[in-house]
Every structure is written in structure tokens, then in C-alpha cells.
Amino acid sequence: MNTHTIDTSTPVISADDYGTSAFFADPDAIAVVTNTTAPDAVPLPSPDAATAGLLAAAQEAGFRAVPAPLAETALVARPLLRRAGLPAPDGFLSYAIAPELTVRYARPAASSVGSAGCLGDDDTLLVTGTLRRVPWARAATAVVVLATAPSGPVLFTLTPGRAALTPGGNLAGEPRDDLHLAALEIPASQVRRISPELLDEARLRAALARSALIAGAAERCVGLTVAHTTARTQFGRPLSRFQAVKQEEARLVEETALVRTAVQAAAAPLDTGGAAARFAVAAAKTQTSASAAEIARIAHQLHGAIGITRLHPLHLATTRLWSWRDEDGDETYWARRLARPLTATALWPTLTTTP
Amino acid sequence: MSPSTLAPIAFPDVTLPESARRLRAEVRAFVDEERARGTVLGRPDSWLAGWDPGFSRRLAERGWVGMALPTEYGGAGRGFLERYVVIEELLAAGAPVSAHWVSDRQAGPSVLQHGTEEQRRFFLPRIAAGQCFFSIGMSEKSSGSDLASVATRAEHTADGWRLTGTKMWTGGAHVNDYAIVLARTDDTEDRHAGLSQFIVDLRAPGVRVEPIHLMSGEHRFNACHLEGVDVPDGMLLGRRGDGWKQVTGELAFERSGPERYLSTFPLLVSLLRELERRPATAEQLTRIGILTARLHSIRRLSLGVAAALDAGAAPDAQAALVKDLGTRLEVALVDTVRGILPTPADPHATPGSHPELLAFALLHSPGYTLRGGTNEILRGIITRGLEQH
Numbered sequence: 001m002n003t004h005t006i007d008t009s010t011p012v013i014s015a016d017d018y019g020t021s022a023f024f025a026d027p028d029a030i031a032v033v034t035n036t037t038a039p040d041a042v043p044l045p046s047p048d049a050a051t052a053g054l055l056a057a058a059q060e061a062g063f064r065a066v067p068a069p070l071a072e073t074a075l076v077a078r079p080l081l082r083r084a085g086l087p088a089p090d091g092f093l094s095y096a097i098a099p100e101l102t103v104r105y106a107r108p109a110a111s112s113v114g115s116a117g118c119l120g121d122d123d124t125l126l127v128t129g130t131l132r133r134v135p136w137a138r139a140a141t142a143v144v145v146l147a148t149a150p151s152g153p154v155l156f157t158l159t160p161g162r163a164a165l166t167p168g169g170n171l172a173g174e175p176r177d178d179l180h181l182a183a184l185e186i187p188a189s190q191v192r193r194i195s196p197e198l199l200d201e202a203r204l205r206a207a208l209a210r211s212a213l214i215a216g217a218a219e220r221c222v223g224l225t226v227a228h229t230t231a232r233t234q235f236g237r238p239l240s241r242f243q244a245v246k247q248e249e250a251r252l253v254e255e256t257a258l259v260r261t262a263v264q265a266a267a268a269p270l271d272t273g274g275a276a277a278r279f280a281v282a283a284a285k286t287q288t289s290a291s292a293a294e295i296a297r298i299a300h301q302l303h304g305a306i307g308i309t310r311l312h313p314l315h316l317a318t319t320r321l322w323s324w325r326d327e328d329g330d331e332t333y334w335a336r337r338l339a340r341p342l343t344a345t346a347l348w349p350t351l352t353t354t355p
Numbered sequence: 356m357s358p359s360t361l362a363p364i365a366f367p368d369v370t371l372p373e374s375a376r377r378l379r380a381e382v383r384a385f386v387d388e389e390r391a392r393g394t395v396l397g398r399p400d401s402w403l404a405g406w407d408p409g410f411s412r413r414l415a416e417r418g419w420v421g422m423a424l425p426t427e428y429g430g431a432g433r434g435f436l437e438r439y440v441v442i443e444e445l446l447a448a449g450a451p452v453s454a455h456w457v458s459d460r461q462a463g464p465s466v467l468q469h470g471t472e473e474q475r476r477f478f479l480p481r482i483a484a485g486q487c488f489f490s491i492g493m494s495e496k497s498s499g500s501d502l503a504s505v506a507t508r509a510e511h512t513a514d515g516w517r518l519t520g521t522k523m524w525t526g527g528a529h530v531n532d533y534a535i536v537l538a539r540t541d542d543t544e545d546r547h548a549g550l551s552q553f554i555v556d557l558r559a560p561g562v563r564v565e566p567i568h569l570m571s572g573e574h575r576f577n578a579c580h581l582e583g584v585d586v587p588d589g590m591l592l593g594r595r596g597d598g599w600k601q602v603t604g605e606l607a608f609e610r611s612g613p614e615r616y617l618s619t620f621p622l623l624v625s626l627l628r629e630l631e632r633r634p635a636t637a638e639q640l641t642r643i644g645i646l647t648a649r650l651h652s653i654r655r656l657s658l659g660v661a662a663a664l665d666a667g668a669a670p671d672a673q674a675a676l677v678k679d680l681g682t683r684l685e686v687a688l689v690d691t692v693r694g695i696l697p698t699p700a701d702p703h704a705t706p707g708s709h710p711e712l713l714a715f716a717l718l719h720s721p722g723y724t725l726r727g728g729t730n731e732i733l734r735g736i737i738t739r740g741l742e743q744h
Contacts, residue, residue: 335644
């Protein structure tokens with residue numbers, strides 16, 4: 001994969017420019033960032049990269065707080081388009097899993113009246129409803145939408161410019177925009193009927209992409225914290241020499257290792273699919289979301305006051321952790337999904353399905 | 356990934372060999388047989404408390420004791436990851452593995468690595484046959500975390516060594532055959548030097564074993580008084596003065612295995628069995644899911660250490676990390692299970708019932724984060740590991 005070697009001793013991005021809402025309000029600024037050839041840019045991986053490589057890139061993006069939907073494009077939108085048999089537009093993409101959208105066929109066939117509505121002479125759709133908090137919608141070339149049509153699950157691409165956009169953001173200032181669709185026509189060429197399995201795969205992909213981002217941000221917390229406790233001197237010695245600090249730092253490292261391994265463990269199952277994928281991804285998102293609080297807590301505690309300011313890049317990681325743990329399903333959602341199939345006899349065989 | 360602060364304590368990803376998959380199925384079939392026989396009872400902490408020499412021997416007949424030892428010494432010549440699969444299956448089932456536990460995990464590998472040819476030929480086939488059980492004689496009254504301060508002395512005599520001192524927490528010394536004892540052989544400026552390991556026959560004259568009862572009332576540990584015990588020259592293990600190096604060199608094996616996160620797993624199985632009587636609530640599912648995700652993640656880290664050990668690395672910081680995470684989970688699991696299905700712990704309830712297993716796991720729980728190195732010490736090893744760029 002085409003990655004750069006980066007000097008992590010310097011702030012990775014000029015964080016505070018990216019952290020302001022003014023910056024995110026300006027789509028051109030995002031375009032500049034994503035087209036940058038700066039040495040600290042994280043390139044969008046090739047669509048042909050293996051899942052493990054895509055996860056590594058997403059982790060890198062999380063580590064660097066990359067202001068672009070890299071993970072969303074590489075791990076979610078593009079693979080879903082490929083699976084559905086649609087070409088992937090150039091540039092950054094986003095996604096929305098929206099079973100609550102009202103979807104009708106634009107050209108109903110008189111012969112096909114069913115309980116859910118009419119099937120169409122072709123697959124042109126009329127879509128009404130709001131896609132909530134779509135990641136980076138304002139900066140995406142296209143949004144891959146998964147919804148339910150009268151025929152069953154469908155996937156279609158939407159150019160954000162065709163919808164009314166209400167800007168929004170998460171705790172880190174990353175765009176999370178609402179897209180309002182009022183009987184918007186989606187041409188049949190942009191629509192594919194998909195299996196319920198692909199709809200579920202979309203949820204898994206989104207959760208795992210988010211987990212990889214969390215793992216990257218967690219690792220950034222470790223890097224920044226170790227750098228700080230090594231450099232900062234109080235009572236005549238570096239903070240890292242204090243037992244109380246070491247104890248907390250070790251727990252931070254442990255929790256981060258746990259998060260990383262949870263993501264890594266889901267890479268192979270995602271490719272094979274089935275129950276193994278459902279378990280490994282649910283475990284990954286449960287673990288990464290559940291660990292976010294402890295990781296952010298320790299990183300901030302060991303940074304002291306400077307960490308809660310924009311003078312220091314720590315907030316780039318911690319605000320993302322606090323948002324990403326809720327996005328694409330929080331630990332409560334995924335823990336329930338994880339636990340539902342478990343029985344006394346199924347528990348151990350499930351845990352040992354992989355590696 | 357970019358150059359990382361975590362790079363010095365990386366965990367390799369693991370793929371188990373196909374042979375391990377087959378082995379797992381064989382172990383499950385064996386466990387089912389033993390369960391039918393009434394020997395595998397799904398009890399927590401079975402590697403400390405499940406003492407059944409008959410079970411150990413039947414396990415040995417399958418080649419699953421000392422299984423990583425070379426075949427020329429009676430072992431099965433299997434890989435470290437294959438041993439891992441056997442161990443985790445047995446612990447998850449709550450099988451009684453404590454009789455051969457130390458001889459399988461420590462004594463065997465230790466004799467293989469440091470022992471003389473004569474020691475190997477004598478001990479290893481017996482260990483692999485499940486006929487020779489070991490205890491560990493390291494800690495003393497004033498030497499807990501600070502192991503290098505041991506006061507037990509070994510004086511050189513005309514035909515060997517005379518050992519004097521008292522070892523504490525010597526698990527199974529009242530039922531086992533031998534103990535590996537760490538003693539001071541030389542007074543040196545560097546207190547880590549001058550220590551040596553000995554294989555002590557626990558039935559030798561001068562060995563007096565005094566029970567130390569756990570708060571549950573169980574007799575697992577002992578004070579092992581060595582009152583001028585004569586040990587032949589041939590029972591010095593490894594080199595005189597290398598005791599510290601030999602002891603600390605094995606810690607990664609001791610700290611990262613499945614016994615560091617599965618000790619209370621059978622209690623979770625018991626909980627799920629209880630919950631099958633009625634539909635679980637959303638809140639119960641949430642807590643079970645969070646626990647399961649953590650178990651799964653810690654298992655992967657533990658397997659990563661096993662893979663690193665298999666490849667000949669010395670992942671000391673990683674092993675310390677697994678032990679801290681894993682044993683804290685063992686403790687938390689007990690409390691979480693209690694919260695998911697409020698049950699008064701009852702040591703007098705029917706053995707194997709949920710309230711009895713809960714009581715058992717609870718009374719054992721303070722030990723999980725102490726044995727094998729207290730977790731506070733382990734965290735120091737983790738941060739030291741980070742500095743080794």
C-alpha cells in the first residue's frame with residue numbers, strides 16, 4: 001500500500017485549523033486537505049487493497065485525525081458498491097443506512113400491487129425522508145444509501161448536492177450532515193436490489209471502520225501521553241518516573257492494546273462473513289466503544305490542564321473517541337447483538353471460532 | 356501504521372495451524388467423556404483447585420501433559436500453540452488440571468532448558484506421563500514481589516547441598532513429589548547474583564510441610580520448611596548463580612497463558628445456563644456482551660504472546676499486559692455476573708450450583724491479581740517495555 005513515513009514527533013496536522021467549525025463549514029477547505037500532497041497526508045488506499053490493509057489505513061486516519069472520510073470511503077462505501085455491482089465514483093464517499101426512508105418505485109407497474117406497495121417497470125426510485133448525521137456529506141462525491149423498497153433492501157448512490165443539507169457536526173467538529181430528500185428521483189442506473197445479508201454487511205463494515213478509527217485515536221492518546229509524561233518535569237523529575245503515573249499509563253497502554261487487537265481480530269472474519277463476522281465485528285465495536293472512556297480519561301488526567309485546551313493536539317483524539325464510540329452503533333447496541341445468540345453451550349465454541 | 360509508541364510491545368496476529376483445529380475437537384471429545392465420568396465439573400480456578408491425579412494421568416495418556424517436550428524425552432513434540440489450545444479447552448471446561456499444572460507449565464520446560472542430560476532423562480518422561488508433580492518454592496515470608504531478597508540458603512557440603520529456610524505459598528507441597536526451590540548459594544554484591552535453583556524431593560528428610568489454609572478453608576498452599584535438607588549435587592538445576600536469570604526468563608510463559616483470564620470463565624457459563632430458564636433482559640444482554648467482547652479481545656492478546664513465544668521472542672512486557680488485563684477481568688467477571696443475576700453467594704449450596712460456584716469464585720478472586728506477580732509490579736514492567744525503543 002502506498003503510505004508515507006511520517007515523523008510523529010511533530011504535530012501530525014495543524015490541528016486547530018481543522019478543529020474549528022468555520023473550517024468544516026467550508027467544503028473547499030476540505031477539498032484542499034484531501035488533495036494535499038503534504039508529507040503527513042494519508043492517501044486513500046487502493047480499492048483492491050486487502051481488508052487488513054484497509055483497516056490499517058483507517059487506523060492511520062484515526063491516529064492522524066484525518067479531516068476526510070477516508071475510512072468511510074475505503075472500508076464501507078466502495079466495498080458495498082462493488083458488492084452491489086455499481087461503479088464507485090472518484091473521490092471521497094460516504095454512506096447512510098436508512099431503513100426508515102420512504103422508498104417507492106417511480107414508475108409503478110400496474111400488475112405488481114403488493115402489501116408493501118408497487119414494484120416498478122424499472123428500478124427508478126422516489127425517495128422521501130431525512131438521512132441523519134451522514135459523515136462528511138458536504139464533502140463527499142456521493143453517498144451510498146441502503147434503504148428498504150417495496151421489493152426489499154436496495155442500495156443507491158446519491159449526489160449530496162441533490163438534497164437539502166443541514167450542516168451538523170460531532171464533538172470533534174467532523175461534519176455530520178442531515179440530508180433531506182423530498183420525493184427525490186433516483187435513476188434506475190444508480191439503484192441495485194440487494195440481499196438482506198448485504199444490508200447487514202453494511203452495518204458490520206461501518207462498525208468495523210469506526211472501530212479502526214477509534215483504535216487509531218487511542219494509539220494517538222498513548223503517543224501523546226507518553227511524550228508528555230516523558231518531557232514534563234515536576235518535583236525535579238519527569239512525570240513518567242512517578243509510580244502513580246506509571247500505573248495509569250500502563251492501564252492506558254493495556255486498554256489501547258485491547259482495542260487494537262479487537263479490530264485486528266475482525267479483519268479475516270469480515271472477509272469470510274457469516275456468524276464469525278457478526279461475532280468478531282460486534283466484539284470489536286463493543287470493545288472499542290466501551291474502552292473509549294477509559295482511554296480518554298487517562299490521557300487527559302496524565303496531560304493535566306494543557307490537554308483540555310486547543311493549545312495541545314490531545315483533543316483531536318479524545319473528542320473523536322467520544323463521538324466515534326456512539327457512531328455506527330454504541331457498545332450497548334453491539335453488546336446486545338453479540339450476546340443474543342450466546343447460550344451456555346454456544347459461548348465457548350463462539351469464542352474459539354477464530355483464529 | 357506510523358512509527359508507534361506501542362511498537363516495542365507489539366502483538367503479532369495469530370493463525371492457528373490446521374493441526375490445532377483437529378486437536379481442539381479431540382480435546383472436546385475427551386472432555387465430554389470425562390464430564391460423563393463426573394470428573395470435569397465446570398468449576399472456576401481449576402488450575403489451582405482442581406486436584407485429580409487420575410485425570411492428569413488420563414490426559415497424559417493422550418499426550419497432553421508436557422506435550423511441547425521433545426519426543427526423545429517422552430513428550431509429544433507438539434508446538435506451543437497446540438499446547439495453548441489444549442490448556443484453554445481444559446480451563447474453559449473447568450477441568451481438574453492442578454495436579455500436573457506446575458510440572459507441565461514450568462518444571463518441564465525448565466528442566467528441558469536448564470537441566471542436565473541426566474535430569475532430563477529422569478524427570479521429563481515422568482512429567483509427560485503425569486506421574487511426577489511439582490511445586491514452586493520461590494516466595495518467602497519476607498520475599499513476595501521482591502523475590503531477589505530470598506533468605507533460604509544452600510550450603511555446599513561434601514556431596515551436595517544443604518538447604519535451610521522456609522518457602523511460603525508452596526502450592527500442593529503436601530501432595531506433590533518435588534519442588535523447584537530458589538535459594539541463595541553465594542553472597543554477592545549484586546543481589547540478583549548468587550541465587551540458584553534446586554530440585555528438592557518433597558519427601559526427603561528435613562522437609563516439613565505446614566498447611567496455610569485459604570480464607571475459604573481450602574488447603575492448597577503451605578509453608579514448606581527446609582530444615583537442613585540434603586540435596587545431591589545432581590539436583591542443582593541450571594548453573595550455580597544463574598537462579599535469578601532462570602526464574603525471570605520463564606515469566607512470560609507463566610503470565611500470558613489462558614489461566615490468566617479464564618479462571619472464572621466457568622461462572623459465566625453457569626450464569627448463561629441460569630438465564631436459559633427465562634428470557635434475558637436487554638440490560639443483562641448488554642452486560643454479557645461487554646464481558647464477552649473483553650474476553651474475546653484478551654484471548655487474542657494472549658494468543659499473540661503465545662505466537663511470539665513460539666517464534667522464540669521474549670515478550671515480557673506483553674505478557675505482563677495480558678496478565679494485568681486478564682486477571683482484572685477474572686475479578687470483574689465475578690462481580691458482573693453477580694450484578695446480572697443477583698444471587699447471594701453460598702458456599703454451602705449444592706456443589707456446582709450457581710450460588711456455590713459464585714461463592715467459590717468470589718473467595719478465590721483476590722488471589723487472581725496477586726499470583727504470578729502482583730499487577731502493580733506488572734504495570735511497571737509494561738511502562739519499562741515502552742522505553743525500549
